[in-house]
Amino acid sequence: xxxxxxxxxxxxxxxxxxxxxxxxxxxxxxxxxxxxxxxxxxxxxxxxxxxxxxxxxxxxxxxxxxxxxxxxxx
Amino acid sequence: xxxxxxxxxxxxxxxxxxxxxxxxxxxxxxxxxxxxxxxxxxxxxxxxxxxxxxxxxxxxxxxxxxxxxxxxxx
Amino acid sequence: xxxxxxxxxxxxxxxxxxxxxxxxxxxxxxxxxxxxxxxxxxxxxxxxxxxxxxxxxxxxxxxxxxxxxxxxxxxxxxxxxxxxxxxxxxxxxxxxxxxxxxxxxxxxxxxxxxxxxxxxxxxxxxxxxxxxxxxxxxxxxxxxxxxxxxxxxxxxxxxxxxxxxx
Amino acid sequence: xxxxxxxxxxxxxxxxxxxxxxxxxxxxxxxxxxxxxxxxxxxxxxxxxxxxxxxxxxxxxxxxxxxxxxxxxxxxxxxxxxxxxxxxxxxxxxxxxxxxxxxxxxxxxxxxxxxxxxxxxxxxxxxxxxxxxxxxxxxxxxxxxxxxxxxxxxxxxxxxxxxxxx
Numbered sequence: 001x002x003x004x005x006x007x008x009x010x011x012x013x014x015x016x017x018x019x020x021x022x023x024x025x026x027x028x029x030x031x032x033x034x035x036x037x038x039x040x041x042x043x044x045x046x047x048x049x050x051x052x053x054x055x056x057x058x059x060x061x062x063x064x065x066x067x068x069x070x071x072x073x074x
Numbered sequence: 075x076x077x078x079x080x081x082x083x084x085x086x087x088x089x090x091x092x093x094x095x096x097x098x099x100x101x102x103x104x105x106x107x108x109x110x111x112x113x114x115x116x117x118x119x120x121x122x123x124x125x126x127x128x129x130x131x132x133x134x135x136x137x138x139x140x141x142x143x144x145x146x147x148x
Numbered sequence: 149x150x151x152x153x154x155x156x157x158x159x160x161x162x163x164x165x166x167x168x169x170x171x172x173x174x175x176x177x178x179x180x181x182x183x184x185x186x187x188x189x190x191x192x193x194x195x196x197x198x199x200x201x202x203x204x205x206x207x208x209x210x211x212x213x214x215x216x217x218x219x220x221x222x223x224x225x226x227x228x229x230x231x232x233x234x235x236x237x238x239x240x241x242x243x244x245x246x247x248x249x250x251x252x253x254x255x256x257x258x259x260x261x262x263x264x265x266x267x268x269x270x271x272x273x274x275x276x277x278x279x280x281x282x283x284x285x286x287x288x289x290x291x292x293x294x295x296x297x298x299x300x301x302x303x304x305x306x307x308x309x310x311x312x313x314x
Numbered sequence: 315x316x317x318x319x320x321x322x323x324x325x326x327x328x329x330x331x332x333x334x335x336x337x338x339x340x341x342x343x344x345x346x347x348x349x350x351x352x353x354x355x356x357x358x359x360x361x362x363x364x365x366x367x368x369x370x371x372x373x374x375x376x377x378x379x380x381x382x383x384x385x386x387x388x389x390x391x392x393x394x395x396x397x398x399x400x401x402x403x404x405x406x407x408x409x410x411x412x413x414x415x416x417x418x419x420x421x422x423x424x425x426x427x428x429x430x431x432x433x434x435x436x437x438x439x440x441x442x443x444x445x446x447x448x449x450x451x452x453x454x455x456x457x458x459x460x461x462x463x464x465x466x467x468x469x470x471x472x473x474x475x476x477x478x479x480x
Binding site: 080121124144147 | 312
Binding site for chain 4: 004006007008011047050051064066068069070071072073074
Protein backbone atom coordinates (compact mmCIF):
# COMPACT_ATOMS: atom_id res chain seq x y z
CA UNK A 1 0.00 0.00 0.00
CA UNK A 2 0.89 3.62 -0.56
CA UNK A 3 2.03 5.50 2.55
CA UNK A 4 2.14 9.32 2.50
CA UNK A 5 4.85 10.99 4.56
CA UNK A 6 4.83 14.59 5.74
CA UNK A 7 7.06 17.26 7.26
CA UNK A 8 9.93 16.06 9.42
CA UNK A 9 9.11 12.40 8.62
CA UNK A 10 9.27 12.98 4.86
CA UNK A 11 12.55 14.79 5.46
CA UNK A 12 14.03 11.87 7.48
CA UNK A 13 12.78 9.35 4.92
CA UNK A 14 14.01 11.40 1.99
CA UNK A 15 10.67 10.82 0.23
CA UNK A 16 6.97 11.76 0.51
CA UNK A 17 5.71 8.33 -0.49
CA UNK A 18 6.55 4.74 0.39
CA UNK A 19 5.20 1.43 -0.90
CA UNK A 20 4.81 -1.25 1.76
CA UNK A 21 2.43 -4.08 2.49
CA UNK A 22 1.21 -5.16 5.91
CA UNK A 23 -1.84 -7.01 7.28
CA UNK A 24 -2.51 -4.43 10.01
CA UNK A 25 -1.30 -1.05 11.30
CA UNK A 26 1.01 -2.54 13.97
CA UNK A 27 2.86 -4.54 11.30
CA UNK A 28 2.91 -1.51 9.01
CA UNK A 29 4.48 0.67 11.71
CA UNK A 30 7.17 -1.99 12.36
CA UNK A 31 7.97 -1.98 8.63
CA UNK A 32 8.01 1.83 8.53
CA UNK A 33 10.35 2.01 11.54
CA UNK A 34 12.77 -0.25 9.64
CA UNK A 35 12.65 1.96 6.55
CA UNK A 36 12.78 5.40 8.16
CA UNK A 37 15.85 6.12 10.29
CA UNK A 38 14.96 7.41 13.77
CA UNK A 39 11.18 7.11 13.29
CA UNK A 40 10.72 5.27 16.59
CA UNK A 41 12.17 8.23 18.51
CA UNK A 42 9.84 10.75 16.82
CA UNK A 43 6.38 11.84 17.82
CA UNK A 44 3.88 10.99 15.08
CA UNK A 45 0.33 9.77 14.38
CA UNK A 46 -0.94 7.27 11.82
CA UNK A 47 -3.95 8.13 9.68
CA UNK A 48 -5.99 5.49 7.85
CA UNK A 49 -8.37 6.93 5.30
CA UNK A 50 -7.76 10.43 6.68
CA UNK A 51 -8.63 9.52 10.27
CA UNK A 52 -6.13 9.11 13.10
CA UNK A 53 -5.94 5.53 14.33
CA UNK A 54 -4.43 4.71 17.74
CA UNK A 55 -5.26 1.01 18.16
CA UNK A 56 -4.19 -1.74 15.79
CA UNK A 57 -6.59 -2.07 12.81
CA UNK A 58 -6.64 -4.60 9.96
CA UNK A 59 -5.65 -3.31 6.54
CA UNK A 60 -7.13 -4.56 3.26
CA UNK A 61 -4.59 -2.84 1.06
CA UNK A 62 -6.81 -0.17 -0.48
CA UNK A 63 -6.56 2.26 2.42
CA UNK A 64 -5.05 5.72 2.25
CA UNK A 65 -2.27 5.67 4.87
CA UNK A 66 -0.34 8.67 6.18
CA UNK A 67 2.34 9.27 8.82
CA UNK A 68 1.83 12.63 10.49
CA UNK A 69 4.39 14.51 12.59
CA UNK A 70 3.12 17.11 15.11
CA UNK A 71 0.72 19.67 13.65
CA UNK A 72 1.79 23.27 13.20
CA UNK A 73 -1.13 25.02 11.54
CA UNK A 74 -2.30 28.50 12.36
CA UNK B 75 -23.25 77.29 33.13
CA UNK B 76 -23.39 75.61 29.78
CA UNK B 77 -25.14 72.21 29.77
CA UNK B 78 -24.67 69.87 26.78
CA UNK B 79 -27.61 67.66 25.85
CA UNK B 80 -27.42 64.50 23.78
CA UNK B 81 -29.59 61.99 21.93
CA UNK B 82 -33.12 61.54 23.21
CA UNK B 83 -32.65 64.32 25.79
CA UNK B 84 -31.56 66.85 23.14
CA UNK B 85 -34.58 65.75 21.11
CA UNK B 86 -37.00 66.25 24.03
CA UNK B 87 -35.43 69.60 24.90
CA UNK B 88 -35.38 70.73 21.27
CA UNK B 89 -31.77 71.93 21.74
CA UNK B 90 -28.25 70.58 22.30
CA UNK B 91 -27.25 73.32 24.73
CA UNK B 92 -28.82 75.04 27.71
CA UNK B 93 -27.65 77.90 29.93
CA UNK B 94 -28.48 77.47 33.62
CA UNK B 95 -26.90 78.35 36.91
CA UNK B 96 -26.96 76.23 40.07
CA UNK B 97 -24.77 75.87 43.19
CA UNK B 98 -24.60 72.06 42.98
CA UNK B 99 -25.64 69.14 40.77
CA UNK B 100 -28.85 68.38 42.71
CA UNK B 101 -30.05 71.95 42.17
CA UNK B 102 -28.96 71.83 38.55
CA UNK B 103 -30.97 68.65 37.96
CA UNK B 104 -34.07 70.21 39.53
CA UNK B 105 -33.68 73.18 37.15
CA UNK B 106 -33.14 70.88 34.16
CA UNK B 107 -36.24 68.83 35.02
CA UNK B 108 -38.26 72.04 34.94
CA UNK B 109 -36.89 73.00 31.52
CA UNK B 110 -36.99 69.62 29.76
CA UNK B 111 -40.44 68.00 29.51
CA UNK B 112 -40.46 64.39 30.74
CA UNK B 113 -36.82 64.37 31.86
CA UNK B 114 -37.67 62.95 35.28
CA UNK B 115 -39.17 59.85 33.68
CA UNK B 116 -36.11 59.19 31.51
CA UNK B 117 -33.00 57.24 32.29
CA UNK B 118 -29.92 59.48 32.15
CA UNK B 119 -26.57 60.25 33.75
CA UNK B 120 -24.95 63.57 34.59
CA UNK B 121 -21.32 64.20 33.63
CA UNK B 122 -19.23 66.95 35.24
CA UNK B 123 -15.99 67.64 33.40
CA UNK B 124 -16.48 64.47 31.33
CA UNK B 125 -16.89 62.18 34.34
CA UNK B 126 -20.15 60.66 35.49
CA UNK B 127 -21.26 62.00 38.86
CA UNK B 128 -23.83 60.14 40.98
CA UNK B 129 -23.72 62.01 44.28
CA UNK B 130 -24.40 65.71 44.73
CA UNK B 131 -21.30 67.82 44.00
CA UNK B 132 -20.73 71.57 44.32
CA UNK B 133 -20.44 73.54 41.10
CA UNK B 134 -18.22 76.60 40.65
CA UNK B 135 -19.68 77.58 37.29
CA UNK B 136 -16.71 76.76 35.05
CA UNK B 137 -17.49 73.04 34.78
CA UNK B 138 -18.37 71.21 31.59
CA UNK B 139 -21.78 69.68 32.27
CA UNK B 140 -23.56 67.06 30.13
CA UNK B 141 -26.82 65.11 30.36
CA UNK B 142 -26.34 61.64 28.89
CA UNK B 143 -29.12 59.26 27.87
CA UNK B 144 -28.31 55.50 27.71
CA UNK B 145 -25.23 54.64 25.65
CA UNK B 146 -25.59 52.88 22.30
CA UNK B 147 -22.07 52.59 20.89
CA UNK B 148 -20.73 49.57 19.04
CA UNK C 149 3.80 50.31 22.61
CA UNK C 150 5.72 53.09 24.37
CA UNK C 151 4.30 55.13 27.22
CA UNK C 152 4.27 58.16 24.95
CA UNK C 153 2.19 56.42 22.33
CA UNK C 154 -0.23 55.07 24.96
CA UNK C 155 -0.90 58.55 26.23
CA UNK C 156 -1.11 60.16 22.81
CA UNK C 157 -4.40 62.03 22.29
CA UNK C 158 -6.41 59.89 19.93
CA UNK C 159 -9.77 60.46 18.31
CA UNK C 160 -11.63 57.22 17.65
CA UNK C 161 -14.39 58.86 15.59
CA UNK C 162 -14.67 58.66 11.83
CA UNK C 163 -17.37 60.34 9.78
CA UNK C 164 -19.63 57.77 8.10
CA UNK C 165 -19.19 54.00 7.81
CA UNK C 166 -15.88 52.18 8.29
CA UNK C 167 -14.54 51.13 4.91
CA UNK C 168 -13.29 47.51 4.59
CA UNK C 169 -10.34 48.94 2.61
CA UNK C 170 -9.37 50.95 5.71
CA UNK C 171 -9.40 47.70 7.72
CA UNK C 172 -7.13 46.08 5.12
CA UNK C 173 -4.69 49.00 5.33
CA UNK C 174 -4.73 48.83 9.09
CA UNK C 175 -3.89 45.10 8.96
CA UNK C 176 -1.19 45.58 6.32
CA UNK C 177 0.63 48.18 8.45
CA UNK C 178 1.47 45.46 10.96
CA UNK C 179 3.57 43.44 8.52
CA UNK C 180 6.72 45.23 9.71
CA UNK C 181 6.14 44.14 13.33
CA UNK C 182 7.77 40.75 13.45
CA UNK C 183 6.96 40.03 17.08
CA UNK C 184 3.24 39.81 16.24
CA UNK C 185 1.82 36.32 15.80
CA UNK C 186 -1.90 37.00 16.26
CA UNK C 187 -4.43 39.67 15.32
CA UNK C 188 -7.96 39.72 16.68
CA UNK C 189 -10.59 41.99 15.16
CA UNK C 190 -14.15 42.84 16.13
CA UNK C 191 -16.43 44.67 13.70
CA UNK C 192 -19.88 46.03 14.47
CA UNK C 193 -22.31 46.10 11.54
CA UNK C 194 -25.68 47.90 11.54
CA UNK C 195 -28.50 45.33 11.61
CA UNK C 196 -31.86 45.84 9.91
CA UNK C 197 -33.67 44.92 13.13
CA UNK C 198 -37.40 44.52 13.00
CA UNK C 199 -39.49 46.48 15.43
CA UNK C 200 -41.02 43.82 17.66
CA UNK C 201 -43.53 45.57 19.91
CA UNK C 202 -45.38 48.88 20.14
CA UNK C 203 -43.57 49.53 23.46
CA UNK C 204 -40.42 49.71 21.42
CA UNK C 205 -41.89 52.85 19.87
CA UNK C 206 -42.34 54.63 23.19
CA UNK C 207 -39.47 56.99 22.57
CA UNK C 208 -39.73 57.58 18.88
CA UNK C 209 -40.48 60.99 17.50
CA UNK C 210 -43.51 61.90 15.42
CA UNK C 211 -43.83 59.47 12.53
CA UNK C 212 -43.53 61.01 9.13
CA UNK C 213 -45.21 59.40 6.13
CA UNK C 214 -45.87 55.68 6.66
CA UNK C 215 -47.42 55.11 10.10
CA UNK C 216 -46.17 51.46 10.36
CA UNK C 217 -42.39 51.54 10.54
CA UNK C 218 -40.95 48.05 10.37
CA UNK C 219 -37.19 47.61 10.01
CA UNK C 220 -34.14 49.69 10.87
CA UNK C 221 -32.78 51.34 7.75
CA UNK C 222 -29.86 53.14 9.38
CA UNK C 223 -28.47 54.31 12.70
CA UNK C 224 -27.42 57.90 13.17
CA UNK C 225 -24.56 58.00 15.69
CA UNK C 226 -23.73 61.06 17.73
CA UNK C 227 -21.25 61.21 20.58
CA UNK C 228 -20.01 63.32 23.43
CA UNK C 229 -16.71 63.18 21.66
CA UNK C 230 -14.29 64.56 24.26
CA UNK C 231 -15.65 62.37 27.02
CA UNK C 232 -15.75 59.31 24.72
CA UNK C 233 -12.11 59.79 23.76
CA UNK C 234 -11.13 60.21 27.42
CA UNK C 235 -13.00 57.04 28.37
CA UNK C 236 -11.32 55.24 25.47
CA UNK C 237 -7.88 56.37 26.67
CA UNK C 238 -8.68 54.87 30.09
CA UNK C 239 -9.88 51.58 28.57
CA UNK C 240 -6.75 51.48 26.40
CA UNK C 241 -4.50 51.83 29.46
CA UNK C 242 -6.44 49.11 31.27
CA UNK C 243 -6.00 46.77 28.30
CA UNK C 244 -2.25 47.43 28.03
CA UNK C 245 -1.85 46.95 31.78
CA UNK C 246 -3.69 43.64 31.68
CA UNK C 247 -2.42 41.95 28.50
CA UNK C 248 0.98 42.03 26.78
CA UNK C 249 -0.48 43.28 23.52
CA UNK C 250 1.63 44.95 20.86
CA UNK C 251 -1.02 47.39 19.68
CA UNK C 252 -4.66 48.31 19.93
CA UNK C 253 -6.74 50.33 17.46
CA UNK C 254 -10.35 51.42 17.96
CA UNK C 255 -12.57 53.36 15.55
CA UNK C 256 -16.24 54.29 15.80
CA UNK C 257 -18.52 55.91 13.26
CA UNK C 258 -20.37 59.19 13.59
CA UNK C 259 -23.28 60.19 11.35
CA UNK C 260 -25.69 58.01 9.42
CA UNK C 261 -24.65 54.37 8.98
CA UNK C 262 -26.94 52.25 6.83
CA UNK C 263 -27.90 48.63 7.56
CA UNK C 264 -25.07 46.39 6.35
CA UNK C 265 -22.42 49.06 6.88
CA UNK C 266 -19.70 48.90 9.55
CA UNK C 267 -19.77 51.28 12.52
CA UNK C 268 -17.22 49.89 14.98
CA UNK C 269 -13.72 48.43 14.59
CA UNK C 270 -11.59 47.00 17.42
CA UNK C 271 -8.19 45.54 16.54
CA UNK C 272 -5.55 44.10 18.90
CA UNK C 273 -2.30 42.31 18.10
CA UNK C 274 -0.01 40.18 20.25
CA UNK C 275 2.64 37.47 20.09
CA UNK C 276 0.14 34.71 20.91
CA UNK C 277 -3.58 34.49 20.26
CA UNK C 278 -4.97 34.40 23.80
CA UNK C 279 -3.92 37.95 24.70
CA UNK C 280 -5.27 39.67 21.60
CA UNK C 281 -8.49 37.64 21.89
CA UNK C 282 -9.09 38.64 25.51
CA UNK C 283 -8.11 42.26 24.92
CA UNK C 284 -10.55 42.64 22.01
CA UNK C 285 -13.38 41.08 24.03
CA UNK C 286 -12.67 43.40 26.96
CA UNK C 287 -12.30 46.56 24.90
CA UNK C 288 -15.42 45.83 22.82
CA UNK C 289 -17.52 45.29 25.93
CA UNK C 290 -16.14 48.32 27.79
CA UNK C 291 -16.60 50.67 24.82
CA UNK C 292 -20.25 49.63 24.62
CA UNK C 293 -20.69 50.22 28.35
CA UNK C 294 -18.61 53.33 29.00
CA UNK C 295 -18.48 55.53 25.89
CA UNK C 296 -21.15 58.25 25.59
CA UNK C 297 -22.25 57.35 22.07
CA UNK C 298 -25.92 57.67 21.08
CA UNK C 299 -27.72 55.87 18.29
CA UNK C 300 -30.92 56.95 16.57
CA UNK C 301 -32.45 53.97 14.77
CA UNK C 302 -34.14 55.29 11.67
CA UNK C 303 -37.00 53.16 10.35
CA UNK C 304 -37.90 52.41 6.80
CA UNK C 305 -40.87 54.61 5.93
CA UNK C 306 -40.09 57.17 8.64
CA UNK C 307 -40.01 57.30 12.41
CA UNK C 308 -37.16 56.49 14.74
CA UNK C 309 -36.26 55.26 18.19
CA UNK C 310 -33.19 55.60 20.39
CA UNK C 311 -31.03 52.52 20.67
CA UNK C 312 -29.56 51.57 24.02
CA UNK C 313 -27.03 48.92 24.91
CA UNK C 314 -28.19 46.34 27.44
CA UNK D 315 -26.49 29.01 6.40
CA UNK D 316 -28.34 26.16 4.67
CA UNK D 317 -27.54 22.47 5.16
CA UNK D 318 -26.35 22.28 1.55
CA UNK D 319 -23.89 25.11 2.03
CA UNK D 320 -22.58 23.61 5.27
CA UNK D 321 -21.77 20.33 3.54
CA UNK D 322 -20.30 21.87 0.42
CA UNK D 323 -16.76 20.64 -0.29
CA UNK D 324 -14.46 23.50 0.61
CA UNK D 325 -10.73 23.89 0.29
CA UNK D 326 -9.27 26.15 2.95
CA UNK D 327 -5.80 26.29 1.39
CA UNK D 328 -4.43 29.25 -0.50
CA UNK D 329 -1.00 29.39 -2.13
CA UNK D 330 1.26 31.93 -0.43
CA UNK D 331 0.34 34.59 2.16
CA UNK D 332 -3.18 35.86 2.80
CA UNK D 333 -3.58 39.31 1.28
CA UNK D 334 -5.21 42.00 3.48
CA UNK D 335 -7.17 43.05 0.36
CA UNK D 336 -8.72 39.57 0.29
CA UNK D 337 -9.79 40.06 3.93
CA UNK D 338 -11.38 43.40 2.99
CA UNK D 339 -13.30 41.77 0.13
CA UNK D 340 -14.44 39.00 2.41
CA UNK D 341 -15.74 41.56 4.94
CA UNK D 342 -17.41 43.68 2.24
CA UNK D 343 -19.37 40.67 0.91
CA UNK D 344 -21.34 40.60 4.16
CA UNK D 345 -22.87 44.04 3.68
CA UNK D 346 -25.91 42.47 2.03
CA UNK D 347 -26.62 40.31 5.10
CA UNK D 348 -28.70 42.60 7.26
CA UNK D 349 -29.16 40.13 10.11
CA UNK D 350 -25.45 40.37 10.94
CA UNK D 351 -24.50 42.70 13.79
CA UNK D 352 -21.04 41.36 14.67
CA UNK D 353 -17.98 40.04 12.86
CA UNK D 354 -15.06 38.44 14.67
CA UNK D 355 -11.77 37.78 12.88
CA UNK D 356 -8.60 35.98 13.86
CA UNK D 357 -5.44 36.35 11.78
CA UNK D 358 -2.23 34.39 12.22
CA UNK D 359 0.96 36.23 11.24
CA UNK D 360 4.40 34.62 10.91
CA UNK D 361 6.65 35.75 13.77
CA UNK D 362 10.41 36.22 13.43
CA UNK D 363 11.02 34.08 16.52
CA UNK D 364 14.51 33.90 17.87
CA UNK D 365 16.04 30.53 18.41
CA UNK D 366 16.43 30.35 22.18
CA UNK D 367 18.40 27.19 22.92
CA UNK D 368 20.53 24.65 21.07
CA UNK D 369 17.89 22.00 21.95
CA UNK D 370 15.56 23.86 19.66
CA UNK D 371 17.83 22.83 16.84
CA UNK D 372 17.49 19.10 17.51
CA UNK D 373 15.31 18.54 14.47
CA UNK D 374 16.79 20.98 12.03
CA UNK D 375 18.38 19.72 8.84
CA UNK D 376 21.99 20.22 7.84
CA UNK D 377 22.83 23.91 8.10
CA UNK D 378 23.84 25.56 4.88
CA UNK D 379 26.16 28.57 4.92
CA UNK D 380 26.05 30.36 8.28
CA UNK D 381 26.33 27.86 11.14
CA UNK D 382 24.60 30.19 13.69
CA UNK D 383 20.99 30.62 12.59
CA UNK D 384 19.17 33.17 14.74
CA UNK D 385 15.68 34.25 13.76
CA UNK D 386 12.85 32.73 11.74
CA UNK D 387 12.77 34.30 8.29
CA UNK D 388 9.78 32.35 6.96
CA UNK D 389 7.64 29.29 7.54
CA UNK D 390 7.04 26.82 4.73
CA UNK D 391 3.63 25.27 5.23
CA UNK D 392 2.67 21.90 3.78
CA UNK D 393 -0.51 20.00 4.54
CA UNK D 394 -2.21 16.66 4.16
CA UNK D 395 -4.79 18.60 2.25
CA UNK D 396 -7.66 16.10 1.93
CA UNK D 397 -7.56 15.17 5.59
CA UNK D 398 -7.22 18.82 6.65
CA UNK D 399 -10.29 19.81 4.63
CA UNK D 400 -12.27 16.88 6.08
CA UNK D 401 -11.28 17.88 9.62
CA UNK D 402 -12.25 21.47 8.82
CA UNK D 403 -15.67 20.35 7.59
CA UNK D 404 -16.19 18.56 10.91
CA UNK D 405 -15.09 21.60 12.95
CA UNK D 406 -17.39 23.78 10.83
CA UNK D 407 -20.37 21.56 11.61
CA UNK D 408 -19.53 21.59 15.31
CA UNK D 409 -19.38 25.40 15.26
CA UNK D 410 -22.74 25.76 13.47
CA UNK D 411 -24.32 23.24 15.84
CA UNK D 412 -23.07 25.13 18.88
CA UNK D 413 -23.54 28.81 17.98
CA UNK D 414 -26.21 30.59 15.91
CA UNK D 415 -23.64 32.07 13.55
CA UNK D 416 -24.57 33.37 10.11
CA UNK D 417 -21.35 32.35 8.39
CA UNK D 418 -17.87 31.04 8.95
CA UNK D 419 -14.86 31.35 6.64
CA UNK D 420 -11.46 29.76 7.19
CA UNK D 421 -8.35 30.06 5.01
CA UNK D 422 -4.81 28.75 5.58
CA UNK D 423 -1.66 29.32 3.59
CA UNK D 424 0.49 26.74 1.84
CA UNK D 425 4.05 27.39 0.69
CA UNK D 426 6.59 29.88 1.99
CA UNK D 427 5.19 32.65 4.20
CA UNK D 428 7.68 35.28 5.30
CA UNK D 429 7.83 36.86 8.78
CA UNK D 430 5.18 39.61 8.94
CA UNK D 431 2.92 37.92 6.38
CA UNK D 432 -0.45 36.39 7.20
CA UNK D 433 -0.94 32.61 7.08
CA UNK D 434 -4.31 31.98 8.76
CA UNK D 435 -7.70 33.71 8.58
CA UNK D 436 -10.78 32.76 10.64
CA UNK D 437 -13.94 34.85 10.21
CA UNK D 438 -17.35 34.34 11.85
CA UNK D 439 -20.43 36.56 11.77
CA UNK D 440 -23.56 36.60 13.92
CA UNK D 441 -26.39 38.82 15.10
CA UNK D 442 -24.71 39.54 18.44
CA UNK D 443 -21.04 39.62 19.38
CA UNK D 444 -20.84 36.77 21.87
CA UNK D 445 -21.57 34.00 19.34
CA UNK D 446 -19.09 35.09 16.68
CA UNK D 447 -16.46 35.67 19.37
CA UNK D 448 -16.85 32.19 20.86
CA UNK D 449 -17.05 30.51 17.45
CA UNK D 450 -13.81 32.14 16.24
CA UNK D 451 -11.99 31.15 19.46
CA UNK D 452 -13.21 27.55 19.12
CA UNK D 453 -12.47 27.21 15.42
CA UNK D 454 -9.00 28.80 15.75
CA UNK D 455 -8.04 26.45 18.58
CA UNK D 456 -9.47 23.33 16.89
CA UNK D 457 -7.77 24.07 13.56
CA UNK D 458 -4.43 24.33 15.34
CA UNK D 459 -5.07 21.03 17.16
CA UNK D 460 -6.75 18.89 14.51
CA UNK D 461 -5.59 19.90 11.02
CA UNK D 462 -2.57 18.04 9.62
CA UNK D 463 -0.60 21.13 8.63
CA UNK D 464 3.20 21.15 8.95
CA UNK D 465 5.49 24.15 9.28
CA UNK D 466 9.16 24.31 8.46
CA UNK D 467 10.72 27.34 10.18
CA UNK D 468 13.46 28.62 7.91
CA UNK D 469 16.22 30.55 9.67
CA UNK D 470 18.04 33.59 8.48
CA UNK D 471 21.43 32.42 7.24
CA UNK D 472 20.26 28.87 6.57
CA UNK D 473 19.07 25.91 8.59
CA UNK D 474 15.54 25.08 9.68
CA UNK D 475 13.46 23.34 12.32
CA UNK D 476 9.96 21.92 12.36
CA UNK D 477 7.37 23.94 14.22
CA UNK D 478 4.83 22.18 16.38
CA UNK D 479 1.79 23.54 18.14
CA UNK D 480 1.75 23.06 21.89
